[in-house]
Amino acid sequence: MFLTLDLNSEIPIYTQIRNQVVMAIAKQELKEGDFLPSVRQMAADLGVNLHTINKAYNILKQEGFLTVHRRKGVVINPTDKYKAEKEYYKNLKEQLEIITSEAVCRGLNSEEINKIIVDIIKDLNNNERGRENEC
Amino acid sequence: MFLTLDLNSEIPIYTQIRNQVVMAIAKQELKEGDFLPSVRQMAADLGVNLHTINKAYNILKQEGFLTVHRRKGVVINPTDKYKAEKEYYKNLKEQLEIITSEAVCRGLNSEEINKIIVDIIKDLNNNERGRENEC
Amino acid sequence: MFLTLDLNSEIPIYTQIRNQVVMAIAKQELKEGDFLPSVRQMAADLGVNLHTINKAYNILKQEGFLTVHRRKGVVINPTDKYKAEKEYYKNLKEQLEIITSEAVCRGLNSEEINKIIVDIIKDLNNNERGRENEC
Amino acid sequence: MFLTLDLNSEIPIYTQIRNQVVMAIAKQELKEGDFLPSVRQMAADLGVNLHTINKAYNILKQEGFLTVHRRKGVVINPTDKYKAEKEYYKNLKEQLEIITSEAVCRGLNSEEINKIIVDIIKDLNNNERGRENEC
C-alpha cells in the first residue's frame, strides 16, 4: 500500500490520508476507475478509526477526486471531475502567497522556488514512468 | 493597518496575523527596525483578545522575524535573523509537494504553477516599488 | 508524582515544571515513550491552571523533549530529538560563564565547581540505578 | 567601560549589569576598593534609566559585592564580604542541577561539562594576567 502515516505528526490523520491519495493520483499511481480499499479495510490496514478514513474519503469525494458507491466501493473519478476551477485558483494563489512570502523573506528568489517546484513535478513524472515500465 | 482577519476562517486568528506580518515583510511594508503595534493596541484594533495577538507575536519571535521588548514593544528583526536553513528547506518542500500534487491532479502544468509564483513575487516587488515612490 | 512546585518562587510555574521534567529525563525517571499526565490531569494534581501546564508542555515540545498528540496525550521523545546543537552549546557556555564567575568571586576554584557537577551527575546516575534495581 | 548591554535581550538590563560587574570582579578587572561610576553617571553612559542602575547596584549591594556610600560613591567590597556561604552553595547547586540535567539529556557527559567550566575559568585568569602585564 502507498500510504504511510505519521501518527506523531501535527497534521490530522485524515488530512495525511487525503494528501497521500492526491499525491498518488498526481503520480498516476491511482488512475480513473481504480478502486480504493473500503473504509473498513483501510481502517484495519492502517490501524486507525473508521471515522478517520470516512472523513478522509468524504473530503476527497467533496473535492471531486473519487466517488463512493454503496455497493461497488470507492473509485477514483475521471480527471474531468476535478479540473481546476476559479475557486481552486483563488485558493491555490492564497496558499502560495503565504508560502512564497515566507520563502522570499528567508532569502530565496523566484528561480530557487521555481526549481523546487520543477523538481517536484519531475519526481511525480519519474514515478509515473517507473511504474509504467513495470507493466 | 494592513491586517484583515477572517474570523470565520478555519485558520486560527493568530496564524492569520502571523501570515500577514510575514507577507508584509516580504513586501517590505515592514522592514528591519519597524515597530508593530503593542499587543494591547493591535488587540483593540482587531477586536480580538490580547492573548491571541501575544501568541502570534511569540510565533513570529520564535521564527526569528521579530524581537519583543518588555518596554519598547515589538520590532522587526534584520533579515539575517531569519535566513533559510536546512530544516526550513525540508519543510518548504513538503508543503509544496502537497500543493503541487493537487495542482497537477487538477490539470495544471509546471509552467502554469511557476507563472503563479512569478506573479506573486512580481506583486511583492511592485508593492515595494510603489511605496518607495510614495516617499 | 515527581513534581513539586514553589508557588512563591520568582521562577514561573511553567518553568519549574519544565525544569523538573528535564531533570526527570536526565535521571531516566522518564524515558522515551513514557507518557506524561494529560494537561488537565496535571493541572488538577498540581492545583494550577490548565494553560500553565500547556505552556510548560509546549516549551518542552519546542525544545524537542516531548511530542504532544491530540488524542493520545503527551509522550517523551527518543533522545535523538534533543541532541545538543551548536546554538545550545553557545547558550550553555553563556549561562555557565555567569554562574562560574560568581562562584569564582565567592572563592570557589575550578576543582570545587567541578566536584559539584560530578556529584550532580553521580546523583542522576544513582537515581537511575536505584529504579532499575526496583524492577 | 567594560559594560556592554544587549537591549534586545530577554535578560533584564539590571540583571545584565549585575552579571557583568560580577564577571569583572571574577576577572579582577574590578578589585576591592575600586570605584564604580555613580548611578547618574552610569545611567548616562549606558543611556538607560536611573532606576535601572539603582536596581542593579542594590542587588550587588545585597549580595555583598559592593557598598554604596552617600558621599564617596560606589565601592567594591573586600572579598571576605561575599565569601560563599551555606545558602549560596544550596542555590548554586540548584542552578547547576537544572543546567547539568539538560546538558546530560542532550548527550554531554561529565568531562565535557567540566571542560567548559575549566575553559571559562582559564579565560577569567587570562584576562587577569593580561591586565597585569599592562601595568
Added chain:
DNA sequence: GTGGTCTAGACCACC
C-alpha cells in the same frame, strides 16, 4: 505603558 504570568471558563477538532 509595555509585555509576562496566571486564572477561569468556554467551545471546537480529533479520534
Added chain:
DNA sequence: GTGGTCTAGACCACA
C-alpha cells in the same frame, strides 16, 4: 477524553 483556540480579566516586572 485529549489537546487547541479564544475570551476576559487580574496582577506583576520592567524601564
